[in-house]
Amino acid sequence: MNDIALGPPRCSAGPAPLRRPGSVRRTSSIDVSWPDGRDGDMRFVGRARDLVTPRSGGPAVVCAEDMFEARVTSERKITAIEARPARPAIAQLIGQRGGGRLRGVLTEVMPQERAGATPLYLILDDLSGASLVAGWAWSQWNPDWLATMRAAMNDPEMGKAFKNRENVCIGHVPGSSAFDLDGRVSPSNEAPTPAPDLRHPEDPGGWHAFTRQESVGLRRARRIDVSLDEVIVIDSAFQDSGSTPAGGRAALHEYRLGVTADPKSLRVLSIDAEPRVLPFIECPSAVANLSRLIGTPLPDLREKVLAELAGPAGCTHLNDALRALAEAPALIDLLRDAG
Template sequence: MSIPVPEELRPTGSVLSAPPRRPGSVRRTSTMDFTWPDGLGGDTVLDGRARDLLTLSDGSAGAVAEARLGMVSDPRRVVRTITSTPPLPPLRDLVGESAMSGFRARMSVPAAAEAAAGTPLHLLLDDVPGATLVSGSAFQRWYDPELYRELKADVSRRVMTDVCTGYQRGSSALRQDGTLIWRQNRALAVDLAAVDDDLAWHAYPDHTGVAMRRARRIDVWIDGSTVHVDAFFQDSSTLPEGGRQSIHEYSLTAQADLDSQTLRAVTPVARVLPYDECPLAVLNVGALVGLPLGGLRQAVLKRLAGPLGCTHLNDMLRALADVPALAGRLADPAA
């Protein structure tokens, strides 16, 4: 089974993670690195980092906000420890709870002020369940395929029909009973550091063993009455032979009205996706046009639910809710 995908929507391959920084712009970058010191059956260690970098009209630049998130979860994805910079003591209430199901609802109270301010720390916290869900795929190239599927037997038995666009009914990703076929597209990832700018990204760890990384970049600048956005999203994992493979990757441009802070246009481009039907999700993003940027975290979940959306594109679109806060840095660097 398969669903036709227009040629112009097919993934175009991994791209450079960052264009040259524009004078008069702000760039948010974030990375979430997952490692397993005791192997696949052990705890998952998360090292999350984020930074907002303001580039002035004269080309000079400096960080205006930074954040760190450290978390250890057990093999059941239950949080063992969690720490942050800046410190957010109420996060300790998340210990003993799932890092996936219900995590966003539980962290919404202790992180309410961070959410309202659109801070880098809130982005890291909001990304925990989605990135955690994907993280285990880092092991796929490090194990014999049959052994890996055996270890992931619970996933193999799960009915995935209509969970997302890639798993919609009739997709080539699924058997007739709705379980996964496990035939996935991958591509060599362009390294984040492959840009001629030492300030393009914040400092992040370099791993040679099994590791997974979610990386994001959001560039924002203002031209007249329009707020412009250029963004990048990549889930990638290390390879036994060296280098990294991209698992999910998108780029995106968007425009919003400066005064009303409503979305005028958004254009995502599929770069690397696991299943042939995944790129069809970009056809549905027009449902967000005209909505307030600040409400996109919830609006995306409602308007692009199930087979209408791609989990990873949805995460990218939800982060546009932080654009007003980033644009505010351009008007007031001390904000």
């Protein structure tokens, strides 16, 4: 509790660990940019890849790789989207808006992607969260971003905007530091948290290729490492970061997750979350409720997390990281197939 009292965590974990022999790694990223300027549509480029590292020590094998590119309005409405390899059904997402409903529509129009736990499903499911936080990237390029935001809204509008955020997560409970723009600890009065390169210098192939961001850009990146010993062992990481004028990156959200599960029942045996970078004092408190997930089969995590850790019981970004682990059984199958 002392860490929470002193302020939110502000230290990135840095590069990914070296891959273990006999493991599979799923990496994903969504890179957001504004080709037509701040008032134009956002360009989303999503990439995801499954990479098996054989126990024998042989060369790593790419088992699956997907990509999508989309245009999204400032209101988070999808105006164009396509996937590579092509999936004709993805066109049915055009006209949909980022948010919880988009995830429901995704399940309706592309059920085979969810059933197959494909890399494409992960990055499409993540489009809602990435579109929600994307605008933060501009704060790294405009020192007066807070004053600009205030000038664009009168007091009633600002009050309504804050009211709409109440209880969306544990960091936005009424009275929290998230609603005190002049206050104790907030992104408005702290230096950016450096986000080192996620690629390990001794293992540059441990991540798929990122889109280059030479101007304003947000990146949502995930890594899920799965190995199978006496139990299923999962080491996972999540990060939202923005490009900076100096050429580096600044982190907004970052978590590390450690999970074990039973190989037969797939039920979660243990779960631990390490908050690395979060914006508000209250945010790390969400990890106190993770025990609610013990005993949940991995494939059921998407629904269980939403049922048990919704609103002020959880953290939006931690929840997304937990939900992504529902696809771990598909990664275990890749390991078993590889022998």
